[in-house]
Amino acid sequence: MNLKALLFLSAVVSLASGCGDACYLGGVRCDGKLAQLCLSSDGSLAWSTMEECVVACRVLANAYPDGAGATCVDSTEPVDECANVGSACWRGAPTTCVDGYPTLTQPACGQSTPTCAVENGAAVCGAS
Numbered sequence: 001m002n003l004k005a006l007l008f009l010s011a012v013v014s015l016a017s018g019c020g021d022a023c024y025l026g027g028v029r030c031d032g033k034l035a036q037l038c039l040s041s042d043g044s045l046a047w048s049t050m051e052e053c054v055v056a057c058r059v060l061a062n063a064y065p066d067g068a069g070a071t072c073v074d075s076t077e078p079v080d081e082c083a084n085v086g087s088a089c090w091r092g093a094p095t096t097c098v099d100g101y102p103t104l105t106q107p108a109c110g111q112s113t114p115t116c117a118v119e120n121g122a123a124v125c126g127a128s
Helices: 003-017
Strands: 028-031 034-041 044-052 056-064 067-073 087-090 093-098 101-103 115-119 122-126
Touching (some): 028 044, 028 067, 056 093, 067 101, 087 115
Antiparallel strands (some): 093 101, 115 122
16 A cells, blocks of 8 residues: 555544544654654554654645645645635745645745746746
């Protein structure tokens, strides 16, 4: 099973059960800014850090194309620009939106392409 499928299945169980930090094989969680996955090593289960986030970590229902998981986000709270869209301009830069949170935000649009705009469903930097 690939990692994304494992993260999806474990996040669904985690979201449905409301379990806190109990480590079960394939479980996901955010521990502060750490996106973690519960893995088996030598027969024992332990949380393994998959990614350290710059801003925040959230367990989101649509974090991956095949479903839920722990992922890094670029805002501690959902932002209006990402309401019900997959791509948006946020703080002058193109970003991917997941469950209202900006993720994978690109650098702000530069001098040669100063404005961010959504074209054909994708946020891009374009000429003013």
